[in-house]
Amino acid sequence: MKGLSLALLSAAVAFCGGFALLHLANADSSAELARFGKAYATVRADYVDDPGDQALVEGAISGMLGKLDPHSSYFDPRTFAAMQVKTEGQYGGLGLVISLDDSLIRVVQPIDDTPASRAGIKAGDHILSIDGKQVTGLKLDDVQDKLRGPAGTKVVLSIMREGTKDPFDVTLTRQIIAVEAVTHKREGDVGYIKIPAFNEHTDAGVKSAVEALQKQIGPHLKGYILDLRDDGGGLLDQAIAVSDEFLDGGEIVSVRGRRPSDTQRYDAQAGDIAKGKPIIILVNGGTASASEIVAGALQDHKRARVEGSVTFGKGSVQTVVPLNDGKDGALHMTTARYYTPSGRSIQTTGIIPDVAVADSSTDEAAFESLIGREANLPGHLAAEGPEVKSDVASVIRPDPKKTYDDFQLSYALGLLGSPQAVRVEREPPPDPDRTDNQSN
Amino acid sequence: MKRYALVGAGALAGFAGAMMLFPAVYGASDMNTYRRLDVFSDAFELVRANYVRPVEDKELINNAIEGMVSSLDPHSSYMDAKAFADMQIQTKGEFGGLGLEVTMEDGLVKVISPIDDTPAAKAGLKTGDFIAAIDQTPIQGMELDDAIAKMRGPQGSKVSLTILRPGSKKPFDVTLTRAIVHVDSVKYHKEGDVGYVRISAFNERTASGLEKAVKDLRQEIGGNLKGYVIDLRNDPGGLLDQAIAVSGDFLNGGEVVSTRGRHSDDTQRYTAKSGGDITGGKPVIVLINGGTASASEIVAGALQDHNRAKIVGMTSFGKGSVQTIIPLGEGGGALRLTTARYFTPSGHSIQAQGIIPDYAVAQPDDDDSATKLLRESEANLPGHLLGENAKKAKQTIIHAPAGKKYDDFQLAYALDLLHGGKMIASIKSAQAN
Numbered sequence: 001m002k003g004l005s006l007a008l009l010s011a012a013v014a015f016c017g018g019f020a021l022l023h024l025a026n027a028d029s030s031a032e033l034a035r036f037g038k039a040y041a042t043v044r045a046d047y048v049d050d051p052g053d054q055a056l057v058e059g060a061i062s063g064m065l066g067k068l069d070p071h072s073s074y075f076d077p078r079t080f081a082a083m084q085v086k087t088e089g090q091y092g093g094l095g096l097v098i099s100l101d102d103s104l105i106r107v108v109q110p111i112d113d114t115p116a117s118r119a120g121i122k123a124g125d126h127i128l129s130i131d132g133k134q135v136t137g138l139k140l141d142d143v144q145d146k147l148r149g150p151a152g153t154k155v156v157l158s159i160m161r162e163g164t165k166d167p168f169d170v171t172l173t174r175q176i177i178a179v180e181a182v183t184h185k186r187e188g189d190v191g192y193i194k195i196p197a198f199n200e201h202t203d204a205g206v207k208s209a210v211e212a213l214q215k216q217i218g219p220h221l222k223g224y225i226l227d228l229r230d231d232g233g234g235l236l237d238q239a240i241a242v243s244d245e246f247l248d249g250g251e252i253v254s255v256r257g258r259r260p261s262d263t264q265r266y267d268a269q270a271g272d273i274a275k276g277k278p279i280i281i282l283v284n285g286g287t288a289s290a291s292e293i294v295a296g297a298l299q300d301h302k303r304a305r306v307e308g309s310v311t312f313g314k315g316s317v318q319t320v321v322p323l324n325d326g327k328d329g330a331l332h333m334t335t336a337r338y339y340t341p342s343g344r345s346i347q348t349t350g351i352i353p354d355v356a357v358a359d360s361s362t363d364e365a366a367f368e369s370l371i372g373r374e375a376n377l378p379g380h381l382a383a384e385g386p387e388v389k390s391d392v393a394s395v396i397r398p399d400p401k402k403t404y405d406d407f408q409l410s411y412a413l414g415l416l417g418s419p420q421a422v423r424v425e426r427e428p429p430p431d432p433d434r435t436d437n438q439s440n
Numbered sequence: 441m442k443r444y445a446l447v448g449a450g451a452l453a454g455f456a457g458a459m460m461l462f463p464a465v466y467g468a469s470d471m472n473t474y475r476r477l478d479v480f481s482d483a484f485e486l487v488r489a490n491y492v493r494p495v496e497d498k499e500l501i502n503n504a505i506e507g508m509v510s511s512l513d514p515h516s517s518y519m520d521a522k523a524f525a526d527m528q529i530q531t532k533g534e535f536g537g538l539g540l541e542v543t544m545e546d547g548l549v550k551v552i553s554p555i556d557d558t559p560a561a562k563a564g565l566k567t568g569d570f571i572a573a574i575d576q577t578p579i580q581g582m583e584l585d586d587a588i589a590k591m592r593g594p595q596g597s598k599v600s601l602t603i604l605r606p607g608s609k610k611p612f613d614v615t616l617t618r619a620i621v622h623v624d625s626v627k628y629h630k631e632g633d634v635g636y637v638r639i640s641a642f643n644e645r646t647a648s649g650l651e652k653a654v655k656d657l658r659q660e661i662g663g664n665l666k667g668y669v670i671d672l673r674n675d676p677g678g679l680l681d682q683a684i685a686v687s688g689d690f691l692n693g694g695e696v697v698s699t700r701g702r703h704s705d706d707t708q709r710y711t712a713k714s715g716g717d718i719t720g721g722k723p724v725i726v727l728i729n730g731g732t733a734s735a736s737e738i739v740a741g742a743l744q745d746h747n748r749a750k751i752v753g754m755t756s757f758g759k760g761s762v763q764t765i766i767p768l769g770e771g772g773g774a775l776r777l778t779t780a781r782y783f784t785p786s787g788h789s790i791q792a793q794g795i796i797p798d799y800a801v802a803q804p805d806d807d808d809s810a811t812k813l814l815r816e817s818e819a820n821l822p823g824h825l826l827g828e829n830a831k832k833a834k835q836t837i838i839h840a841p842a843g844k845k846y847d848d849f850q851l852a853y854a855l856d857l858l859h860g861g862k863m864i865a866s867i868k869s870a871q872a873n
C-alpha cells in the first residue's frame with residue numbers, strides 16, 4: 001500500500017510539474033503574443049460578420065510589416081505566387097513618366113513597349129489612386145515610389161481621362177523597364193552621361209559611354225557629367241561596378257544589418273576609366289538607392305562633386321522571407337541599410353549636394369535641410385558616423401526671367417570650365433567660395 | 441529498490457499525462473486557429489530576429505492588431521493603451537469643430553454630410569467631398585480618428601482642407617474657422633397648409649424639438665393642415681434613442697429598428713411607444729438624399745416600412761452600423777469593433793443598401809453619381825436578396841422640367857404630392873412624350 005501511494009504521489013507531483021513547465025514555456029514566447037491572441041479571438045467572436053481566419057491573420061501580418069517603414073510589406077500567398085521568382089528583389093516599374101499638375105498627378109507619356117503603354121495609358125491621363133489609395137496631394141517622388149515595386153507584382157491605377165466621364169481602373173503588372181539604357185552626349189569638351197536606372201546593362205553602358213566620349217572629344221576633354229537625376233535605382237552590383245569604374249581603391253559602400261557580423265563591405269579595385277578627369281554628378285529628389293550609392297561613394301572619396309538637390313534617401317535592402325515555403329505568403333522586410341564610405345546612412349539623410357542648384361521647378365522644401373545650418377541627424381543615429389556638415393551657403397537658382405533647357409546641366413558645365421553651349425541664356429554666376437580643385 | 445521503481449513509474453505516468461492533456465486544455469484542438477496563430481507567430485519571430493533595427497514587441501503587436509482590425513471596415517479600429525486612456529478622459533465640448541460627419545474611403549476622408557449652420561456648411565462643403573489634406577498634411581496613411589482629431593482645435597482657430605470634389609477637375613483648398621458646434625437640430629415653418637420640419641441632426645433635444653414643431657404648426661395652420669414634410673436631407677444622424685423617439689412620434693407602436701450582430705441571440709429590437717402619433721394621422725412625406733445617414737435612415741426606414749410616410753428624394757448614404765468598445769485587459773488597449781448593423785422593420789440592412797425612396801426625385805444640381813439608385817455593391821447580392829429594392833431601383837428618376845426654375849424641386853414635389861399630385865402628373869405626361 002505504501003508503495004502504491006508513493007507512486008501516486010510522485011505521479012501527481014510530476015503531472016503538476018509537467019503542466020507548469022509547458023505553461024511557462026508558452027508564456028516565454030511573449031506576453032505580447034498572448035495579447036495578440038486575445039485580440040484575434042475577440043474579433044473572431046464579436047465582429048458583426050465572420051471575418052475569416054485567413055483574412056484576419058493576413059491583415060495582422062500586413063499591418064505589422066507595413067508600419068515598420070515604407071518599403072516593408074507582406075505579400076499574401078496569391079501575390080507571392082504571382083511574382084516571378086527570378087526577379088525577386090529587383091525593382092520594376094510601369095514605364096510611366098509623370099509630372100505634377102497642381103496637386104494632380106499627370107502622365108507626361110507612357111514609354112513605348114512597357115506595361116503602361118500596353119495597358120493603353122495615354123499622355124495627359126491623370127492618376128487618381130494607386131491600389132485604391134488616392135494620390136492627390138502627394139509629392140511626385142513619393143508617387144514614383146509607389147508605382148515601382150518588385151517585378152511581377154500587380155498594381156491597380158484609377159485613371160481620369162479627358163473626355164471620359166467616370167474614372168476607370170487599370171491593372172498592370174510591374175516589369176523591369178528594359179528601355180532604361182545608358183545614353184551619352186558630347187557637350188563641347190565635356191562628356192555627358194545619363195544613367196536612367198541600374199539594370200544588368202548599366203555598367204557596360206557606362207564603360208562604353210566613357211570610351212565613346214573619349215574618342216569623340218580627344219585630349220581636350222575637360223571632364224564628365226554623370227546625370228543621376230530621377231534615377232530610382234536598381235541592382236546593387238551594378239551600382240558597385242559603376243562606382244568602381246571611377247575609383248582607384250577604397251570602400252564603395254557597406255551594407256549593414258541587425259548584427260555587426262552581418263556587415264558586408266564592397267571595395268573598389270584599381271583603375272579609373274575617367275583617367276582622373278573631373279566628374280560632376282547631377283542629383284535631385286528622384287535620385288534613389290543604387291544612384292545614391294554611386295553619388296555617395298564618389299563624393300566621399302572626393303572623386304566627384306555632387307550638384308543639384310537633396311536625394312530621395314532610399315538606402316535600404318529588403319529581403320523576401322517566405323512563410324511556410326510561400327504557402328502563407330512572404331515577408332518583404334528591410335534587413336539592412338546602405339552606408340557611404342564615411343559611414344553616413346543613405347536611408348536617413350540621402351546624399352547632400354556639394355553644390356545646391358535648383359531647377360526651375362524645384363521647390364523650396366528641397367533645400368530646407370541645407371541652408372545655413374548643419375544637417376542634424378536624429379539623436380539615436382549620432383553614433384552612426386560623422387556629423388553631416390553642409391557647407392552650402394546658398395542655393396543657386398535660375399533667373400526667373402530667362403528660360404533654360406536644363407539649368408542644372410548648364411551650371412555643371414560652367415563648373416567644369418566649359419564654354420557654354422548656345423542654348424544657355426546667360427553665364428551662371430561665379431561661385432567665389434569655391435576653387436575648382438578638380439582641374440588638372 | 442521496488443520503492444524507487446514505483447516512484448519512477450508514477451512520475452513518468454504523471455508527466456506523460458500532463459503532456460497529453462496540455463493542448464486540450466489550451467484549446468489547440470481547433471486546428472485551424474492554432475495553425476493561423478502559428479503563421480502569425482512565425483512572422484512575428486522573423487521580424488523580431490531580422491528587421492534592420494530592433495523593434496519593441498509591443499509596437500509590433502500594436503501594429504498587427506491595428507492592421508487586423510482596420511482591414512475589416514473603416515469604423516473598426518484598435519486603440520492602444522494610451523489612446524484608450526485618452527479616449528476615456530476626453531472632455532466634451534471643449535474643442536471647436538467644423539460640423540462635418542465623415543467616414544474613410546480609399547484612404548481619404550469622405551464627407552457624409554456637413555451639418556446645417558456649421559463652419560463646414562458655411563464653407564460650402566458637400567456630401568461626397570473627399571478631404572485629401574488637412575493644413576497641407578496628406579491624409580494618406582492616417583487613421584480616421586487621427587484625421588478627425590486634426591480637424592478639431594481651439595475655437596476660433598483656422599484650418600485649411602484640401603478638397604477633391606467628384607465632378608470637379610482639380611482639388612481646391614478651403615479655409616474654415618473652428619467653432620463650438622451647437623446644433624439647433626429642429627427648425628420649422630409653414631409652407632402654405634403644410635407643416636415643414638427640418639431636422640439637421642439627432643441630438644439630445646431633437647425629439648422634444650420635433651414635438652414642439654408639430655404642436656406649433658398644428659396651431660398655426662389649423663384645420664386645413666394637409667400634412668407634414670419632414671426634411672432629413674443632409675442629416676448625418678446622431679443618437680439612436682432620439683431616432684426611436686422621433687419615429688415613435690409618427691407611429692402608434694410597432695418596431696422601429698433592430699440591431700443584429702454575429703449571433704441570433706445578439707439581436708435587439710426597438711419599438712415605438714403605442715399611442716405615439718402626434719400628428720393625428722396626417723399624411724407625412726420624408727425627404728432624403730445621399731447625405732441622409734444613420735439615425736435619419738432609421739427614421740425614414742421605419743416610417744417607410746410601416747407605410748406611415750412616403751419617401752421622396754435620392755437614395756440615402758447607407759451608414760447603419762454599431763461600434764462597440766471592447767477593452768483587451770490590463771494595458772492591452774481596446775478594440776472599437778463593428779458588432780451590429782441596423783435593420784429596418786422589414787429586415788433590410790441600412791449599411792448595405794441605404795433607404796431607397798418611394799419617389800425618386802433629383803435636384804437640378806445633383807450630379808450623375810447621385811442619380812444611381814441602386815449602389816454597385818447591391819449588384820453583387822444574390823438574386824433573391826435584390827427583390828423589392830431592385831424593383832424600386834428600376835423606376836425612373838424624376839428631374840425638374842426644363843424651363844421652370846425651382847429653388848428646391850424635391851420639396852416642390854413633396855408639397856405637390858400632398859395636394860393631389862397635379863404638377864407631378866403633368867411632368868410625367870410631358871416626360872412620357
